[in-house]
Amino acid sequence: MKVTSRVFLVAFFGLVAVICLMVGTLATGSTRSRQVQSDLVEQVAATIRCPVCDGLSVADSSAPIAKDIRGKILQDVHRHMTESQIENSFVAQYGRSILLRPQRSGLSALVWLLPLVAISIGILILAAFYYDRAKNPPWKLPRGDLK
């Protein structure tokens, strides 16, 4: 075999290898991105209440409207909307009650904050009580009584 033919063969197989590598990478990338999108759809669907069911998320419900809402979430994910943007779009149509968990902003944040505030106040009351008791113990006898 001539040197030129050998060089041509090596170049040809090299090119085929590069193309296979590129196609493989693209296919894996697209599968992975599809998996990421599907995970995001499931994640958002689990936080949206099925409007016609009792306490079920659209991820868990088999109602036709739940299926349609999952379809809308998928469309929104394809439009590169974030999880909170999708949630907000449903809140704009149904109100805050469409979310199974309260939002972490606005008035709904009180649901997360109030228990923390209540616990802190409880700790402060207990601390004040024990501090006071340590300072003025009820069993402390007036001076001179031991004599």
Added chain:
Amino acid sequence: MTIRKKVLIIGGVVIACVVAAVAIGVSLPAATDYQAYSPLLGKPAPQITGTSLLTGASESLANLRGRYVVVNFFASWCTPCESEASDLEEFYYQESQAHLATIIGVVFEDVTSTARKFLIQTGTTYPAIADPGEKIAIEYGVTGPPSTYIIDPQGIVVAHVNGPVTSSGLEAVINQLRHKRQTT
């Protein structure tokens, strides 16, 4: 500061927080006896387009601008929808004569052929359209039929009723809205 004073101050703060939370809750837009709250109130009505199930004519909310439009989400399997059908028809007959208000029905979670049969059986003559994929219902935030929205002549959602409506109830709401518009 004695412990009693401290407890009184902290208790006062807690009570103030509870009162503030209740006040905020009360100040939120609440539903009246007849009407229900919707985040869409005061906002432009989402677009409605489709083909009339009875006539095959194309229907669009945009073409009805200049009149009050009652958007009614219904289904053939919904018993209250059946009970309100005659009232809606009566309202449509009265208002469409004067060209002051009209109705557009939107099918919710139902088979088109069954919905068409329902319209024929109940003697409905106003336009009603199918909503494949519940796209319109999701845009309006419908939680179940019957659900009715009233849209003003400028295309703004001005009222929402969850549950069956009556002809007199719709008249009252629209008259109230007309009166409000005239005085402002």
